Amino acid sequence: MGLLDKLSGLLGLKKKEVHVLCLGLDNSGKTTIINKLKPSNAQSQDIVPTIGFSIEKFKSSREGQAIIFVIDSSDRLRMVVAKEELDTLLNHPASDAIKGEGLQEGVDWLQ
Numbered sequence: 249m250g251l252l253d254k255l256s257g258l259l260g261l262k263k264k265e266v267h268v269l270c271l272g273l274d275n276s277g278k279t280t281i282i283n284k285l286k287p288s289n290a291q292s293q294d295i296v297p298t299i300g301f302s303i304e305k306f307k308s309s310r311e312g313q314a315i316i317f318v319i320d321s322s323d324r325l326r327m328v329v330a331k332e333e334l335d336t337l338l339n340h341p342a343s344d345a346i347k348g349e350g351l352q353e354g355v356d357w358l359q
């Protein structure tokens with residue numbers, strides 16, 4: 249690690265990879281939001297439905313992890329479905345990767 253790297257790390261200027269999970273019902277605007285978070289020269293002009301899931305790499309000078317749950321406020325019919333999914337997510341016990349607790353339950357929940 250060079251001196252400049254060390255200095256920028258100490259000053260909190262160094263960009264690190266952060267983990268952000270973007271969830272929501274289909275067609276709710278997840279890809280559109282992630283696209284807007286990218287630098288303008290990396291943004292896609294054409295947003296198409298995501299097959300399965302997608303992983304994007306971002307760097308930020310801020311630490312942390314986040315979950316974004318996207319709700320389409322114009323999709324009144326499925327508002328109750330979005331609420332149920334969010335409730336399920338919030339009530340789901342967290343996993344501990346170090347102890348290995350809850351990992352199998354997490355995989356079962358995804359399937």
Ligand SMILES: Nc1nc2c(ncn2[C@@H]2O[C@H](COP(=O)(O)OP(=O)(O)OP(=O)(O)O)[C@@H](O)[C@H]2O)c(=O)[nH]1
Nearest residue numbers: 273274275276277278279280281295296297298299
């Ligand atoms: N009017 C309006 N349209 C939006 C907004 N956000 C997304 N859209 C449109 O909604 C449609 C779906 O957006 P996506 O970003 O593909 O939604 P998604 O959640 O990634 O969809 P899937 O990948 O299929 O699950 C696209 O046609 C977007 O242009 C918004 O804030 N306002």
Ligand SMILES: [Mg+2]
Nearest residue numbers: 278279297298
């Ligand atoms: Mg998408």
